[in-house]
Amino acid sequence: MKLLGIWIVTLFVKLCFSVNSGSQPNIILILADDMGYGDLASYGHPTQEFGPIDEIAQLGLRFTQAYSADSVCSPSRASLLTGRLPIRTGAWGNDFRVWLTNCSRGLPHWEITIAEALKEKGYTTGMVGKWHLGINRYTYNDFTYIPSTQGFDFVGHMIPFGGSYSCEETGRYGNQTQTSCALMYGDEIIQQPYYHENLSIAFVEDALTFIRNSKERPFFFYYAAMHPHIPMFSSRRFKGSSNRGVYGDVINELSWEVQSIVDEVRAQGIEHNTLIVFMSDNGPQLEYCIEGGDPGIFRGGKTNSFEGGYRVPLITYWPGVIEPGVSHEIFSALDLLPTFIDLAGGRLADDREYDGMNNVNALLGKGPSSRDFVMFYNRDVLFAVRFGDYKVHFLTQDDRPVQYFGRLCQPFVYPMTTSYYCDENNVSLECVDYHDPPLIFELLSDPTESFPLDSTLYKELLDDIETLIEQHEETIIRAPPLMDDVLNNTYPCCNPLTNCICNWP
Template identity: 30%
Template sequence: MNLKQLLLIFSVTSILWVSCTSISKKEETPKRPNIVIIFLDDSGYSDFSPFGQKKIQTPNVQSLADEGVMFRNFYVPQAVCSASRSALLSGCYPGRTKVFGAHGPNEKGLDPKFPTMGEVFQKAGYQTAIFGKWHCGDLDETRPHNRGFSESCGLMYSNDMWKHHPENPDYWGKFPIKFWENGKIIIDDVDYEHQEMLTKWYTEHAVDFINRHKDEPFLLYVPHSMPHVPIFCSPEFEGKSGVGLYGDVMLELDWSVGEINKALKQNGIDENTIVIFSSDNGPWISYGNHAGTTPYREAKGTTFDGGTRSATIIKYPTQLKGKQESEHAIMTIDLLPTLCHICGVPLPESEIDGKNVWDIITDKKGAVNPHDYYAFTNDKNFEAVMSSDGKWKLHLPHNYRTMTDIIGKDGMPGKYDYSAKIELSLFDMVNDSYETTNVINKHPEVAEKLMDFAQMHKAKFFSE
């Protein structure tokens, strides 16, 4: 054998060795976890069977709870659409981003200087998608296709901001609500027949996305338009609940959860996928039989727990044991840094308010919430703080809305009383989660500590 032949054999052997080593390393390197976030709109805490629903069966949400952990004390920092969604995606309090309330058509929304979860994970190599209601900006630079989501479809804002609004049709009729897909308008003027299909369309897009990206890490965000009024379901679910349209809507949302969960299992990626199921805030109770239910005080549009506490399930089979319940307090602002930690994704360079609470989620022995407090706002008003262990909540003096005897029915809203007031009040959330009894005189030292946190938060975000 001559030298040329020896060199050829050596070269081929080296290539084969490198190739085999590369394959071996690839097989040894675990795929980064996938993330699925299902975020409902105005869903009540008690709308699904794991959290107290008795009138209708929601087997798919029940299965999700059986496979994951139910969080009884999961909060949003503001109980209104845009503020809540922007906090989830940016990891920031509304006081930092200045996204308060519910933004309408053609509004800027979340400033691009605050990176979204989509941008953070897309930069790290994740496939990203949003199928559902965006409501974080309706200008080109703030729509989802320019905010880190490679695939998208849905509405840019709430489905009641349209020509059939029950109280202001002339005003909202000036802004035809559009259905977008991947940065292009697919439907120029959404009408009744389109609203009926929203839940189904979002679900079909989500399942298709999972099927196509099963072999690569992905972030899938499914913020449903329902059950925000006006409520609709596809023809397949009409009348199926036996308790009215709201029940039918719940059945279809439960079906959607089942379809997404099934797609993960059929593609063999269920074990390596983090699924988070929650709602942007509590129910819009002025709509009566078209609204969900909550056992807690008040509802959407307030800083009481009826507005800010959302029934939540987190499922991650390889890390979280199923059929568990957690009483730990956590907030949506914590999801971005926690998911970054789990997935090995760098945090955004800009400052955020959320913290990694993975030890709290996994109930690690001795784990302590890294926050000093959680803060709650209503529109631009800073109104309450809670101790990070969820034991105490201090309401600053403020006005709030509460229902009158005029309750809404069949899509028409009832009447609020906006003159209700609460004085400086401390609530023991362990023994009085319904915020009924002010115990500030019994625990002045607790109130003083929370007031210090409130002053710090106010100085940081509301000093202008």
């Protein structure tokens, strides 16, 4: 009878919270920063400690063919939140690939974020952590583009820009630059420059408070972690906790952050109506040597269109709905917005084109992916396309292996290269190769993109991809680049009278 009772309860949970039940699940999106595909024990790292993220991967669904929307931070995050490629939103630039702290532009307000879309369905929305989608428009404190202007009801501790060695407070990498290093709470700068050690603790405390205060109605929470982006930092509890060194310490702290959120969901009794998604925004930046992360077996890393720049960890967890397992279905970060809207019982706006697809069956492990292709852009130029199991490169960037950088690594000095700005507009850098006919790789047998196929044997495939690209380009209304407009008077500043230095209690 006891087993029968357990079976009945389990069946009840599945019926009540199935995809078609009409219930609105809570949604928590946890985004790692620059985490490589091979950085976790559950994704094959040989020395990284097995931690809570890996436990969630065992209890939930671990994806092997998930892709970020871009290979650098700002365009990737803009696309993740809008379901639209950077070429449509303006999240690109000819001079810069991310929004700098003194840029006078940001994610346009007419774009609909996940938060705004879910608010329309009655969700409470919140976020903490790294934003990197613009700050000011005209002055040092108009805060035109911060999260509260993009649909987030609650904004806790928030870094409007992102991680940078210019914010590293120990002096190992030079002097700290406060203009790039502001910590906000809500709509106010509370520390400039900020201190890293307790950042993750502050983010977690905000997240737990939000969950407790929002549990009575559907909520969406965006936890944008600072880990494992440079500079490496962790609280005292995790310093020296990893055999892998400082990078492993950071992964262990990030794993604790995830565990804290999951534990709170369980403590509030809402785990059977809460979808938790863990993902990385792009691949690792290999030029940072031992602090640069691990793309696993994949070629390339952050900034380029090889698999190492786009292929990222993705884990979904929803007890009673998602069965534990491993998914080999293709999923893109672009698909999160359409999928979340479907789960909330909403519809996509019909006044714009979306690149994301409603991929709910793949995300929940209930069926095949809605997606059989992935577009790989650098700024506004299409470099490559994945179509089925094939990857076709029209342009490739310099993708020196980590061993190359290793020969140049020195204490506190990293061999930064031009790869961050490497595209077809910078051919003088001699870092872009054009391929006509294009390079073709079969990713199932050759995931490292090492053995190009004979293009003369794949004419039908190339014709199909050409048709796909033509159909795609017919939908494109190219947005102007919004990352190139920089003004010195738009640097965020807590108080000009104190030279933008403050530390409010």
